Amino acid sequence: MNTSDKKIMIIENDEMTIEILKFLLKKEGYKISIAKDGINAVERIPIILPDLVITTIIIPLKSGLEIINYIKENFKGMAVIALSSLGEEENTVEEAFKLGVDDFITKPFNPTELLLRIKRFL
Template sequence: MNTSEKKIMIIDNDDMTIEILKFLLNREGYKISIAKDGITALERIPSIMPDLVITTIIIPLKSGLEIINHIKENYKEIRVIALSSLGEEEDTVEEAFKLGVDDFIAKPFNPNELLLRIKRLL
């Protein structure tokens, strides 16, 4: 499957992060969908069935940890990368891995590193 057939959902409420990710991922040919809060994300996942979800830990309405938990319980084939601002608690990162997150990247992130990690997961 080439990248143009791969679907990535971005779950973040930070417009700058969304714009950076959209630019990067569109340039690579991925199909992008965006949710700015956890409830919208959980509602859209079944219809979109993304190959990969990139979620921030702290987002409105449902946390990134709740989203990771939901995905890993219900959609084991969906890969998840968690994004977290520097300074967020180390135990949050630990909790994300316990819930089954596939990778974790601190913000601000290196775009090339993120792309390599996405390609590795997909």
């Protein structure tokens, strides 16, 4: 399966981060879908069935932690990478791992590092 078969959902409400991720991932050949809030994400995940979800922790309507929990309870094979701004509480990172997040990366992120982490799951 090549990258063009792989679907990635980005759950993020910061336009700059969305644009960076879209550019980066489309260039690699991934199919991208975007959700800008937690409710929209939870509604679309069962329809799109992405191979990987990249979610920010602080997002409107449902937190990234709630989304991680939802995915891990309902979609066993779906990988989740959480994005977090520098300075967000350490217990948030701990909580994300307890809920089953597959990886955690801090914003601002290194694009090459993020791609390597994505490829590890796909």
